[in-house]
Amino acid sequence: MASGFDPAEILAAAKAGHIVALGLRFVAQGPDWCEFAIDYDRRLVSDAGTGILASGPIMSLMDTAGGFAVWTRRGAFLPQATLDLRLDYLRPSRPGQTVTGRVECYRLTRRIAFVRGVAHDGDIAHPIAHLTGTYMLLGDGK
């Protein structure tokens, strides 16, 4: 693992909060990316008839994966805040499927981190949504 930042260690300390409430799971990490997953839950849908997940839980998944990608690239759990997020929905998620979000921090400046990522439900070549976003770096980044 190239980064000094260990998501599992940070998450083990979290006993409550949005990540725990949604059941977001850390899946994998690279030098500048992180992957999280959210299991299907009927409480998270936008419509009881279609059973399609709301946008909100996918935003939470992608914001979380994006934040962790930035910490991964910074190499430490430093203060930061989401500045903006954009999700393009290419298709609805399939009811019952776990959704995985992989987000890469592709550029880090002194103040801003730029991320991009993909949400999919099993096949990354057939994504549900594309993410772009930025984070403000509030601590001493490298």
Added chain:
Amino acid sequence: MSSVTLLPYADFLGIRIAGERNGSPLLVMPFSEGLLNLQGMMHGGAISGLLEIAAIAAIDATLEEGEDPRSVFKPITVTVDFMRPGQPADVYACAEVVRVGGRIANVAVCAWQDDPDRAIAAARMNLAITPPVEK
């Protein structure tokens, strides 16, 4: 304003209708620990969820009152800007429906905490409108 039903996800976040503002439903997401990020502030995803629910509630409120189940709104693009940190406190949101066409709705929505003139986040959403699913 016609009757408005919130998404099932609204229950998960504890969101309810708190009134009306400029003809759109005013929503509140009462503070709970389950909304916080690892830094002890409101999670951007939870705020985004509130914005989405307020946007759809506002479109719903513009549609004709009727017996039929409401139309289904599927987000196409969602853009959220975060202006201020979300404090561990209640969050309000209210949307402005820019246009509802036959197929697409364009909505602007903003969220605040103690002062409606000091938004903590704002979103633009473009949604596809599809007829209700036959049960």
